[in-house]
Every structure is written in structure tokens, then in C-alpha cells.
Amino acid sequence: xxxxxxxxxxxxxxxxxxxxxxxxxxxxxxxxxxxxxNSRCPNCMRNTEPTKSRWRNGDPIREQMPTEKVxxxxxxxxxxxxxxHIKFAYYSDPSCEPRLVSFVKHAREKGLLPVIQTNGxxxxxxxxxxxxxxxxxxxxxxxxxxxPEYWRARFPKTRDVFVRTDWxxxxxxxxxxxxxxKERLEAAIKRNIDSPCHLPHMLFIIQYNGExxxxxxxxxxxxxxxxxxxxxxxxxxxxxxxxxxLRTLSVPGGRLNYPFCRICPEGDIDLEAxxxxxxxxxxxxxxxxxxx
Ligand code: SF4
Numbered sequence: 229x230x231x232x233x234x235x236x237x238x239x240x241x242x243x244x245x246x247x248x249x250x251x252x253x254x255x256x257x258x259x260x261x262x263x264x265x266n267s268r269c270p271n272c273m274r275n276t277e278p279t280k281s282r283w284r285n286g287d288p289i290r291e292q293m294p295t296e297k298v299x300x301x302x303x304x305x306x307x308x309x310x311x312x313h314i315k316f317a318y319y320s321d322p323s324c325e326p327r328l329v330s331f332v333k334h335a336r337e338k339g340l341l342p343v344i345q346t347n348g349x350x351x352x353x354x355x356x357x358x359x360x361x362x363x364x365x366x367x368x369x370x371x372x373x374x375x376p377e378y379w380r381a382r383f384p385k386t387r388d389v390f391v392r393t394d395w396x397x398x399x400x401x402x403x404x405x406x407x408x409x410k411e412r413l414e415a416a417i418k419r420n421i422d423s424p425c426h427l428p429h430m431l432f433i434i435q436y437n438g439e440x441x442x443x444x445x446x447x448x449x450x451x452x453x454x455x456x457x458x459x460x461x462x463x464x465x466x467x468x469x470x471x472x473x474l475r476t477l478s479v480p481g482g483r484l485n486y487p488f489c490r491i492c493p494e495g496d497i498d499l500e501a502x503x504x505x506x507x508x509x510x511x512x513x514x515x516x517x518x519x520x
Contacts, residue, residue: 251471254432255503255516257310257340259301260318262292262325263436267347267371271398273447274319276406281448282319293436297457298331301434304461306338312512313364314340318433319447323350329358336362341510347371353382361385364510370395370402387509403493405445416493423496425477425489430499432465440464442473443494450488 341364376391394400433441438457439449483489
């Protein structure tokens with residue numbers, strides 16, 4: 229028997245006793261456990277975004293998500309069957325999070341694969357020791373100033389250590405909505421405006437204040453997708469509104485329905501190829517729940 233669970237605010241259906249969700253599972257999970265970053269990179273959305281959502285009266289906002297909420301979100305993801313990557317930073321740096329080691333350990337215990345993506349400036353040798361082998365992947369981003377061998381020596385037990393060293397080359401900067409090089413930005417927008425966008429299918433982002441983002445550039449949570457302090461992860465991901473937006477963006481011309489997508493430089497991705505490439509060599513390859 230088929231029955232709708234839309235009264236709970238989701239767009240999933242019941243078949244027998246099984247929940248059949250109408251959009252697939254995400255495969256990158258982000259909890260912004262705190263809002264601060266120690267860097268001021270000129271290309272970063274937190275510095276270029278006109279609403280200045282990470283600033284208050286000229287100073288960076290320094291707020292934490294309550295610890296019990298972070299743990300609850302990890303538990304919810306695990307209970308839903310998610311076993312993929314989890315990051316504890318969005319446009320913040322995880323090394324500015326004093327609770328990082330305890331969150332990483334908890335996520336591991338719950339079967340998830342923790343990842344750190346950081347500029348590395350505040351990662352002490354002691355902190356590296358505590359994280360090594362518990363994180364599945366350590367990514368040292370564009371603002372990293374140390375050579376790959378420095379980080380590989382500090383993370384010998386971590387499956388994947390990826391180090392960017394091209395921070396001085398502006399051509400290596402990722403182009404986001406308010407990228408400072410206008411010509412490159414405009415060319416990217418023009419190139420992608422008629423493409424579908426599958427990025428939001430892959431990313432589940434909860435900001436430090438509980439707000440859900442649609443995609444990496446949605447710092448100001450423009451779509452009002454709901455708040456994780458008031459609704460469950462299941463209700464947020466499979467809400468009718470979120471489902472409808474993802475479907476709209478899945479076809480050519482879908483971006484034209486949303487003002488922020490009309491000025492977006494991001495290209496489309498092939499979801500299955502992205503999943504396969506991202507999880508190659510991990511325990512999550514081939515076991516992603518589908519719920520289709
Ligand atoms: S088109 Fe751009 S702004 Fe819109 S959902 Fe995709 S990545 Fe986000």
C-alpha cells in the first residue's frame with residue numbers, strides 16, 4: 229500500500245513499512261559548528277558576500293552551535309544510515325573549533341567518515357596527533373602555507389592527505405558568486421547559465437545557527453529551507469520545498485527560476501561520477517543509501 233507522509237512535512241512515501249524518499253540521499257555533510265575563520269582570503273565568500281552574513285559591526289562573528297545540537301545532528305545522520313564524509317566547517321576553519329577532536333571522534337564512533345579542510349595555521353603538532361587516523365581525509369586549502377611533506381609527516385595514518393600549494397596564483401582561486409576578478413566571474417556565469425545544477429543534490433549544509441543552505445554559495449540561506457534546531461534532518465532534506473527546488477534545478481534552464489542561480493558561476497556536475505571519484509578507496513563506496 230502506498231501512503232503519503234506529507235503531513236510530517238516531507239515529500240517521502242510509504243511502501244509497506246519502508247520509507248521511499250523522492251530525492252536521493254546527499255553524500256557530503258557539513259555542520260558549521262562555529263562561525264569563525266582566522267584567515268581573510270580576498271577570494272573567500274565570507275569576505276566578498278555583500279550581506280556580510282559572517283560579520284557584525286565590522287568584526288567577524290564568533291558563535292558556536294550548542295554541543296548537544298552538534299552531537300544530535302551527527303546521531304540523526306547516522307540513524308538515517310548515512311556513513312559518508314562529514315566536515316565541521318563551512319566558510320569557517322575547523323582549527324578554530326576547540327571541540328573539534330570530540331566531534332571528530334563522535335562522528336567516527338557513529339560510523340561516519342570525518343574530514344578536515346583547513347588553512348592549517350592553527351593546527352598544532354598535538355592537534356594533528358589527536359586527529360590523525362580518525363579523520364579519513366585532511367585537506368589543506370588554498371591558504372595553506374606549508375609544503376605537502378610537512379602535512380603528510382603529521383598525518384601518516386590518515387587515508388588521504390591533499391595539499392594545495394598554489395595560494396599565490398589567483399588563477400587557482402575557486403570562482404564563487406562575488407569573485408573579485410569580474411571578467412572571469414562574468415564568463416563563468418555566461419558559460420553555465422543554461423546548465424542544470426546538481427550541486428545541491430550532493431551537499432547537506434547546516435550553518436552554525438541551524439539554518440540549512442542549498443549549496444556552498446548559499447551563506448545567507450536565501451531559500452529559507454528550514455532550521456535544524458526546529459526540524460529533523462529527515463524533514464529538512466526531504467521537505468517538499470527542497471525536493472521541488474532540486475527538481476527544478478535538475479533540468480536545463482532551471483537556474484533561471486532563482487535570482488541567485490542566475491548569477492551563479494558554478495558548473496554542473498555528474499552526480500554518480502562525482503560520488504564514485506570522491507569515495508574511491510573509502511568504506512562508503514557502493515553503500516550509499518538510495519531510497520529511490
Ligand atoms: S546554480 Fe549556483 S546558486 Fe544555484 S543551486 Fe546551483 S550552485 Fe547554488
